[in-house]
Amino acid sequence: MEKIGSVCVRVDPRALESLGADLVTNDMVAMVELVKNSYDACASEVTVAFGHGNSSITITDNGKGMSQDIIENAWAVVATPYRLSNPTEKFNNIERTATGNKGLGRLSAARLGEKLEIITKQEGGPALLFRVIWKDLYSSQNLANGAFDLFDVSSDNLIQGHGTILKIEGLKSEWGASKIQDLKSELSRLINPFKGKLPDFDIAIKNEDREIDVFNWQDDEEKIKLNDFIDDPPYLFKGAVNAEKSVSYLFSYYKDYFNHEKREKKEINGAVSWEEITTAAKRDGMAVHDEVPCGTFSFEIRIWELSSDYLDEIASKYRIKARSIREIISRHKGMSVYRDGVLVMPKSEASLDWLGMDKRRISQIGRRLSTSQIIGIICITSKENPNIGDTTDRETFKTTPEFENFYAICNCGIVRQMQNLRLAHKPDDKEVRSTFKSLFEDVSPKKLEQKMDEIEKNGGTIKDAKEAVANYSSSFSGKIDSLREKMEYYAQLASAGTFSRLVIHEIRNAINPIQRYSSYTKEAYSPFSEKIEVSYNQCINSTQRLVDLSDTFMPLCNKKFKNENFFCDVKSQIEYSIRLIKDNLKGKNIEFDTSLVEAANVLLHPGEFQTILLNLLENSVYWLGRKYRSEGGEIIISTTPNDGYLLINVSDNGPGVDPTMKDRIFEPGVTAKLDGFGMGLVVVNEIVTSHGGYLKNVQPGDVGGATFEFTLPIAKGSEK
Numbered sequence: 001m002e003k004i005g006s007v008c009v010r011v012d013p014r015a016l017e018s019l020g021a022d023l024v025t026n027d028m029v030a031m032v033e034l035v036k037n038s039y040d041a042c043a044s045e046v047t048v049a050f051g052h053g054n055s056s057i058t059i060t061d062n063g064k065g066m067s068q069d070i071i072e073n074a075w076a077v078v079a080t081p082y083r084l085s086n087p088t089e090k091f092n093n094i095e096r097t098a099t100g101n102k103g104l105g106r107l108s109a110a111r112l113g114e115k116l117e118i119i120t121k122q123e124g125g126p127a128l129l130f131r132v133i134w135k136d137l138y139s140s141q142n143l144a145n146g147a148f149d150l151f152d153v154s155s156d157n158l159i160q161g162h163g164t165i166l167k168i169e170g171l172k173s174e175w176g177a178s179k180i181q182d183l184k185s186e187l188s189r190l191i192n193p194f195k196g197k198l199p200d201f202d203i204a205i206k207n208e209d210r211e212i213d214v215f216n217w218q219d220d221e222e223k224i225k226l227n228d229f230i231d232d233p234p235y236l237f238k239g240a241v242n243a244e245k246s247v248s249y250l251f252s253y254y255k256d257y258f259n260h261e262k263r264e265k266k267e268i269n270g271a272v273s274w275e276e277i278t279t280a281a282k283r284d285g286m287a288v289h290d291e292v293p294c295g296t297f298s299f300e301i302r303i304w305e306l307s308s309d310y311l312d313e314i315a316s317k318y319r320i321k322a323r324s325i326r327e328i329i330s331r332h333k334g335m336s337v338y339r340d341g342v343l344v345m346p347k348s349e350a351s352l353d354w355l356g357m358d359k360r361r362i363s364q365i366g367r368r369l370s371t372s373q374i375i376g377i378i379c380i381t382s383k384e385n386p387n388i389g390d391t392t393d394r395e396t397f398k399t400t401p402e403f404e405n406f407y408a409i410c411n412c413g414i415v416r417q418m419q420n421l422r423l424a425h426k427p428d429d430k431e432v433r434s435t436f437k438s439l440f441e442d443v444s445p446k447k448l449e450q451k452m453d454e455i456e457k458n459g460g461t462i463k464d465a466k467e468a469v470a471n472y473s474s475s476f477s478g479k480i481d482s483l484r485e486k487m488e489y490y491a492q493l494a495s496a497g498t499f500s501r502l503v504i505h506e507i508r509n510a511i512n513p514i515q516r517y518s519s520y521t522k523e524a525y526s527p528f529s530e531k532i533e534v535s536y537n538q539c540i541n542s543t544q545r546l547v548d549l550s551d552t553f554m555p556l557c558n559k560k561f562k563n564e565n566f567f568c569d570v571k572s573q574i575e576y577s578i579r580l581i582k583d584n585l586k587g588k589n590i591e592f593d594t595s596l597v598e599a600a601n602v603l604l605h606p607g608e609f610q611t612i613l614l615n616l617l618e619n620s621v622y623w624l625g626r627k628y629r630s631e632g633g634e635i636i637i638s639t640t641p642n643d644g645y646l647l648i649n650v651s652d653n654g655p656g657v658d659p660t661m662k663d664r665i666f667e668p669g670v671t672a673k674l675d676g677f678g679m680g681l682v683v684v685n686e687i688v689t690s691h692g693g694y695l696k697n698v699q700p701g702d703v704g705g706a707t708f709e710f711t712l713p714i715a716k717g718s719e720k
Helices: 014-022 027-040 068-075 105-112 134-139 177-188 274-283 308-318 322-332 357-363 401-425 436-441 446-457 462-525 530-556 570-582 606-627 680-690
Strands: 045-050 056-061 088-091 094-097 113-121 127-133 150-152 163-171 202-207 210-213 235-241 247-255 264-272 297-303 334-339 342-345 374-380 589-596 632-642 645-652 695-698 707-713
Touching: 027 045, 027 056, 027 105, 027 177, 027 342, 045 177, 068 127, 105 113, 105 163, 113 134, 127 134, 177 202, 177 322, 235 401, 247 401, 264 401, 274 401, 274 530, 297 401, 308 322, 446 462, 462 530, 570 589, 570 606, 606 632, 606 645, 606 680, 606 707, 680 695, 680 707
Parallel strands: 045 202, 334 374, 589 632
Antiparallel strands: 045 056, 056 163, 088 094, 113 127, 113 163, 127 150, 202 210, 235 247, 235 297, 247 264, 297 374, 334 342, 632 645, 645 707, 695 707
16 A cells, blocks of 8 residues: 545535524524623623614624734634634623623524625734635635735724624525514514513614613513513413432412412422423433433423413503503513523524424313413523533434433423413313303303393493403303313213224324334344334334323214113222232332122123223323332222112322312313323223213312212113
């Protein structure tokens, strides 16, 4: 082998175009990045000015400024490691951890305009000026020919003291009033809305010499403040994640929210273990890594209902228009991640739903929160969470094992628990499982007629009549919302049979070959590498999740359950169901007591009875597992004949059912289980009531925990 020479690796100048103008795909992201550069330079004030007639954008700050050495060896070095070796800046009694470390943020200017001019000055140093014409730089033969001239402009007095002026000309897009308004919203997200504003950092926008303060600006007729009703949400969910990746939380809500005299703030403390998070995450196909820490972090989520009754209540209390409430929430909506107090995600509308809340809301049967109902803050730090960061285009997070754990915790440990608690404690005193007759009685106009008769009898005026109509209209709107929820419930059950037959058929047909192929792959090619093992387990867990979901709806799709007379031996079916449950206890020390079960036959299919009992037993096992992690629990089943029906009682000594959820647990989508669908008790209730029985939660429980009681008709005559 003979060496014939050496080849140097070169970078074509057009690569800069990909890193800047092409990689940063959103004007808002580009502007936010440039303003964050001022923050990194320890500026306390930043002004973004738009020139007359869309001629230029100028960003001026009073930060540390740059020296000639920094310009040559940091600013002019693409992907400079400067921030990696200098993660913090100190200047003028301000110390900050840099928000970026990729050395690419400055190229965002190329996204916005054709030309860039920078004037910068350090305290006691010369004022320096240089210009970059991006087109000329991209068309040069190589980067060595892409030099720009540096000038000393101290005598021009362009900067007093210290700071930087960045001017972009030849703008590539139009910055009209609407777009500048959007920019104000994006820049306002830079701050944590629960803290008021960033310490020692103010941003102002000038549009044709009219200055607008980003954090407290004039909008049409109203002056909108950041912290107003935002500090008093109907629900609050906050807490922290520890080094073991477990979540501890405090959930607060108002009991009797619309009754000013009885309104009372309630608080619930709780925790979600890493074991529970991984179980839920794996069932949802998320990657988790037991041995990988993601660092400690905190969170706070404020939640609003956006129905008219809630908005009117807030508007009245804070003297603000209802439409403005939606607008203010919208500026900060969704889950935002802040590192060291500065926004990491989302940077644009495209990344707003980075946790997928809105997508899951559409696909779930239960009523789930959307991003437009919450302002959520997750606070991470460079020290505790160094491997959780955004990609070069700033539109999403880098996929690392640490981030995958972080994502699973946020979804399965925080958002899911928040969703369940909010749904469980959302004010609704009316029984959802009411008859259609009672539904329409709620919206009867008789009360209005009686009121109008009373006004006429007492010689009332037109003003009195208008007030009565307005009060009725307000009450009617609230009842329509309640009626809509109830109709959705009945529609779900009415369509469940048809829908379930189709879905179960398609799920089973699709999953069978996947399961067979997965089993063959395991036998033929295991052991797998770690990466393939993770993917394999995700495949198995995801398919099992679909099987479990289809099993949940099986009793609703079989017409013969309704059209034929079956019966089952209760005692043998209880014993069989307990055997099935024991096979999946995974070491849990739980005792079953069936000594009070009497021999009897009831009129329903054995499969239906198993669905009823297994749902109740699985609930008991789940909650006993949370209360007695190392000790034991007890489940007692008893039966008692009662006037042609068999009363069956299932009790445990777990934590029991929250009294405020006593009736709501039978609604679709309501669940306190971290990975629950909120349909188990709905299906159980539908089966029981279809046979003329009832299902209820008994308070207090017979043995200190939860007690469920249901009745089924006792079989008479010959067996089928």
